[in-house]
Amino acid sequence: MKTYLRFMCLILAVTLMTACASPTAEPLPTAGSDEGELTTIRLPMGFIPNVQFAPYYVGVEKGYFREAGIEIEFDYSYETDGITLVGSNNLQFSIASAEQILLARAQGLPVVYVMNWWQGYPVGVVAKSEQGIKTPQDLAGKRVGIPGTFGASYVGLRALLTAAGLTESDITLDSIGFNAVEAIATNQVQASVIYVNNEPIQLQAQGYDVDVIRVNDYVQLSSNGLVTNETTIAENPELVRAMVRAILRSIEFSLNNPDETFEICKKYVENLAQADQEVQKAVLEASIEFWRNDPLGYSDPVAWENMQEVLLEMNLLTQPLELEKAFTNEFIP
DSSP: OHHHHHHHHHHHHHHHHHHOOOOOOOOOEEEEEOOOOOEEEEEEEESSSSSSGGHHHHHHHTTHEEEEEEEEEEEEOOOOOOOOHHHHHHOOEEEOHHHHHHHHTTTOOOOOEEOOOSSOOOEEEEEEEGGGGOOOOGTTOOOOEEEEESHHHHHHHHHHHTTTTTGGGGGGEEEEEOOOHHHTTTTTEEEEETTTHHHHHHHHTTTEEEEEEEEEGGOOOOEEEEEEEEHHHHHHHHHHHHHHHHHHHHHHHHHOHHHHHHHTTTTTTTTGGOOOOHHHHHHHHHHHHOOSSSSOOOHHHHHHHHHHHHHHTTTTOEEEOOHHHHHHHHHHH
């Protein structure tokens, strides 16, 4: 709730501020000027530098963005900051999760999701095998860790509870920040909400046998992707098309060349070269499985309908939105 209130304050602040002030064989459209100048795009990522952002690092290193007439500047600020800046047209693009798009549009921010990146919802629950927590129903009566009651982790947990016929009052929820590995290892909690491509791999590397409950096995939800705004779509659709197709080329390369992709990440992720290589490669490989889609970048309307239903059930939305305005497949080749 604190993050939700912070999000609302950001919306108000930026509104006041503005009031005062892929198929690789196909050629990519050029986003720059007729003289060949590059369009600089500051891209909020929503998290710290990480191998999970591999396609974007690939796009820079392989020149896919430059060929599209774009120069990328990575911005690792909060997801809600990026959504607010894009919604107010202070930035053209951001990486964000689907629930943030719907929450922003409910508050009047004209953001639009134009490319699906994570085909499946990557949130889940992990527990040591000795706990016997193998299904959402097994969470009843358990102490469950979570970064906080906000964002994709909270949405994913609520979706699992609903699938099991449980409510939040059926569990003991413990806000542990982003310390799920330590909290599970030391038995601070019996289970924890995590990203299935990350913390379970780290726990297994430490020698723990774990069970993972994946949200995606119980309900299909739209996840992270590329976001722009209605003004950019109306006034510069070729920029949107160029951005989308450059990213899709980068995803395609990452899918087909995981080893080279991992080496590229070392230039962008601090201390990655000194980290446990097997663990970090496993995180990348697990992430890659979420990027596969046919076609790449496509948004499934059913996943958006399900996401809206979850947010309505959580009372984060008070009424249904026009989903056809929240996302589009117009820019997918």
